Amino acid sequence: MSSEKTGVGILGLGKSLPEKVLTNSDLEKMVDTSDEWIVKRTGIQKRRLLEKNQPLYELGVDAANKAMADAGITAEEIDLVIVTTETPDYLAPSMACIIQGKIGAKNAAAFDLNAACSGFMYALTVAKQFIDTGFYKHILIVACEGLSRVVDWKDRATCVLFGDGAGAAVVGPVEQGYGIQAIEMGADGTMGHNITIPCLYMNEEDAAKREHENKNVIWMDGSEVFKFAVRTMAYASEKVIADSNLTLDDIKLIIPHQANSRIIEGAAKRLGVPESKVYVNVQEYGNISSACIPIALNEAVEKGLVSKGDNIVLVGFGGGLTWASSMIRWGK
Ligand code: UT7
Numbered sequence: 001m002s003s004e005k006t007g008v009g010i011l012g013l014g015k016s017l018p019e020k021v022l023t024n025s026d027l028e029k030m031v032d033t034s035d036e037w038i039v040k041r042t043g044i045q046k047r048r049l050l051e052k053n054q055p056l057y058e059l060g061v062d063a064a065n066k067a068m069a070d071a072g073i074t075a076e077e078i079d080l081v082i083v084t085t086e087t088p089d090y091l092a093p094s095m096a097c098i099i100q101g102k103i104g105a106k107n108a109a110a111f112d113l114n115a116a117c118s119g120f121m122y123a124l125t126v127a128k129q130f131i132d133t134g135f136y137k138h139i140l141i142v143a144c145e146g147l148s149r150v151v152d153w154k155d156r157a158t159c160v161l162f163g164d165g166a167g168a169a170v171v172g173p174v175e176q177g178y179g180i181q182a183i184e185m186g187a188d189g190t191m192g193h194n195i196t197i198p199c200l201y202m203n204e205e206d207a208a209k210r211e212h213e214n215k216n217v218i219w220m221d222g223s224e225v226f227k228f229a230v231r232t233m234a235y236a237s238e239k240v241i242a243d244s245n246l247t248l249d250d251i252k253l254i255i256p257h258q259a260n261s262r263i264i265e266g267a268a269k270r271l272g273v274p275e276s277k278v279y280v281n282v283q284e285y286g287n288i289s290s291a292c293i294p295i296a297l298n299e300a301v302e303k304g305l306v307s308k309g310d311n312i313v314l315v316g317f318g319g320g321l322t323w324a325s326s327m328i329r330w331g332k
Contacts, residue, residue, distance in 0.1 A: 008131045009179025009331040011138075012071025012170040013298040016062035017048045017285065024160070031156040038160045043261025047163030047286035049148045056089050059166035060144035061102045063294075067140065068103070071170035075103045078170070079136035081110040082126060084119030084143045084290040086197060086319065087150055088112060099142055108140070115187075116195070117257050117318025119143060119290030120167070124314075124326055125183050127171040142168045143290040150197050152210065152217035161259075162218070163286035167294025178309075178331030182243035184236050185324040191228065194221045195319040225321070229259060232317045233267035236325035240313060244327040248273055251327075252310035253300060257317055258282040258292040279305070289318065306330050 023046045024035035038044055050056060060083060068075060081103075083096040090098070096110035115122040120143040127139040147162035196206055197218045209219045233256055241251060254277055256264055261282050268278050279300050288295065293314050300306050308330055315325040 004176050005173035006176045007174040007179035007331060008128045008171065009174035009328060010169050011073070011172045011174070011332070012067045012069070013294065013301060014063040014066025014070060014168045015166065015295045015298045016059040016066070017165040017295070018050045018054065018059065020049045020051060021046050022049050027160055030153060031159060033156045033160055041262065042161060043280070043282050044160065044286045045283045048165055050146050050164045056085070056087065056144050056146040056164070057095055057098045057102065059164070060095065060099045060142045060168070063144070063166040063168035064099055064103050064140055064142050067168035067170050071172070073138055073170060075105040076107055078105040078108045078138050078140045080127070080130060080139045081105055081108045082123045082139065082141050083112045084115065084123050084141065085112060085145055086114050086116050086119070086289055087146045095144065105140065115290070115322045115324070116320050117259065117287070117289045117292070118316040118320065118322040118324045120293045121314060121316040121324030121326060122185060122322070124171065124180070125185050125324060128180050128183065131172065138170060138172045140168065140170055141294070142166060143294050145289040145291045147218070147287070147289060150216065150218050152212055152214060154212050155217070157222060158218050158220055161287050163288050165285060165288040165291045165295055167291045167298060169294050174331035178329045180326055180328050182240040182327040183325070184239040184243070187320050187322045189320065191321040192319070194224045194228070194321065195219070226260070226263060228321055229263045229317050230266040230270065232323045233263065233315050234270040236317070236323050237267070237271060237313050237315050240325045240327040244311070246311060246327070250311050251277065251313055253277060253279055253305055254313045254315065255279045255293060255296050255300060256315045258285070258296060259287045259318070290316070308332060
């Protein structure tokens with residue numbers, strides 16, 4: 001392979017999780033649930049939560065600084081900051097502008113991107129286009145999510161599932177033959193009503209679904225999303241593997257969105273891959289929407305599970321409904 005940098009890949013990674021831990025036994029004291037039910041149905045054992053007055057951007061800034069250090073580049077070398085979130089601190093300024101200012105990325109444009117749990121994967125695709133065309137060289141993606149702020153803590157069907165955290169990646173040029181080899185991205189807005197978080201408007205149907213006083217909370221038809229998630233994780237993984245002219249045997253690791261260990265097991269079975277090839281950390285953090293994949297990828301790299309030349313598949317699915325996947329030949 002030539003050392004010419006015509007590929008586009010991940011140059012550095014960072015993650016940041018709040019210190020506060022909420023365990024399943026803590027939840028037993030809050031709603032009618034049990035550690036046994038949560039572990040059996042979801043695999044989740046605990047999740048991290050922001051403190052009441054802690055801004056979410058704080059986690060994003062921390063993850064971003066770590067990703068730039070890992071990539072060995074300065075904030076001034078960043079051309080674009082994309083923040084993926086469905087729980088921004090402010091609608092204006094965008095989270096991307098807040099973080100751009102805090103890290104001193106003074107040469108960068110900045111915008112937020114909301115594709116719910118698929119956000120990081122959508123942003124990776126956007127970043128690749130800008131770098132492929134030569135318009136930008138270094139793009140910082142920061143996935144930050146504070147789901148604890150939009151959870152109804154009286155609704156046992158959802159409050160046990162989610163957590164807070166941030167993951168970041170610097171995307172830029174890598175050696176030819178390495179980096180992102182294939183991308184799949186899609187949406188089905190006709191199924192959007194299956195996961196909703198109303199913001200400044202909500203229709204009567206969505207208001208009626210929310211039993212408690214606070215209506216600006218997440219509502220989900222768990223079993224509909226579950227079926228979609230298993231189907232989509234398998235399809236979107238197979239698609240990028242085939243588009244890279246590879247087979248499952250060539251794949252070192254699949255890193256999926258961490259919504260539920262049963263979704264991951266179901267999709268792995270459908271794909272016919274051993275569970276040892278699929279990275280799972282949902283037991284530690286629960287579902288952190290778009291931040292799940294960069295956090296899991298960072299952990300997998302830190303554990304030495306991914307090295308230069310390995311083929312890995314990242315696959316996201318969730319609200320929208322949306323999905324996106326990528327086959328990456330690790331170039332670091
Ligand atoms: O990131 C976005 C994508 N999100 C997802 O992918 C989530 C997809 N969905 C899921 O992960 C699962 O559907 C859930 C974990 C949300 C629910 O699991 P399930 O196996 O589909 O359970 P269910 O909703 O069918 O509920 C089964 C029973 C119900 O009781 P009945 O009607 O059988 O008496 C629920 O009321 O479990 C009850 N239940 C609970 N029990 C104890 C629901 N939540 C709880 C709870 N503790 N926390």
